[in-house]
Amino acid sequence: MAATAFLAACGEQPTGNNSNTGNTANAANANTAAPAQTLSVGEVPQHIKDMMAARGEQDKAAPTLKIAAPAEGATVESSTVKVKLDLSGDLKGYKPHMDHETKMGNHIHVILDNQPYEAYYNLDSEFELRNVADGEHTLRVFASRPWHESYKNDGSFQMVRFTVKNGGADATKPATTANGQQMSNANANSNANAAPTPEGKAMAESKAGDVDPKKPLLTYSRPKGEYKGRDADPIMIDFWLANAKLTGDGGEYRVRYSVDGGEAKFIEKWEPLWLKGWTTGKHTIKLELVDKDGNLVDNGGYNSTTREINIVN
Ligand SMILES: [Cu+2]
CATH class of the missing domain: 2.60.40.10 (Immunoglobulins)
Incomplete structure (x- = not known):
């Protein structure tokens, strides 16, 4: 991954319409x-357009998510909160799944409180929010495309509130990441049928807003x-x-x-x-x-x- 250190910020000529630089x-x-x-507003990049075209009708799907767990208003007596989602609706072939080679695929964005989202790829196995602090929390989920554009139909988005009580989260544990595109970690256990270690991640300490x-x-x-x-x-x-x-x-x-x-x-x-x-x-x-x-x-x-x-x- 040639991380060429690269001092281009000064003195470059204006790039105008940077077709493919x-x-x-x-x-x-x-x-x-x-x-x-x-910054200026640009077009959808060609490689995304190509993906859209290759997906056929999927972009016109209307996925419906239900949060099966945690239930609205639930009290969870653990700092590990298991998330279980049901997907239905007019899917037109839409199915969360990470392609092993490209490390991309349809997925669900999962948001604890107002933290950056985590990606959830395999709905057949639970997703874990780990090290969740005691107190009230919100969980938001919505369906997403491989390039992280959300589905915006009614039903794609769901939110619940829940409480963690005596969960024993380690407050000294640092947030796992603030800069992480953690997608690639989500498939650490991607040998599809093997006993599933759930996808998931340790969470930064946070609380629900009064939403x-x-x-x-x-x-x-x-x-x-x-x-x-x-x-x-x-x-x-x-x-x-x-x-x-x-x-x-x-x-x-x-x-x-x-x-x-x-x-x-x-x-x-x-x-x-x-x-x-x-x-x-x-x-x-x-x-x-x-x-x-x-x-x-x-x-x-x-x-x-x-x-x-x-x-x-
Ligand atoms: Cu995404």
């Missing part, structure tokens, strides 16, 4: 200032983790919206985003947004649900979320 797609407008980055499931709720999904190569430019912003319609979809809300604390921009239609022009290094992305006047619509703190990503190239 691979690792060198960066620093769009860096005249001399170091990590200057000018009202009937109120507008923005769930941050992408970007997250580490990006390299063709995946690093453009990068997709994607989220789940419950109980709220954006202005461009006939509603009254907007999603406001900003990168690296810069100028706020707005998303007015609920669909993935591909941004190009990323420079190598760490970046923060903030996503917020706002009303027509630009005021944050609060819901337990979840409607304003900032994540850090790392572009390694």
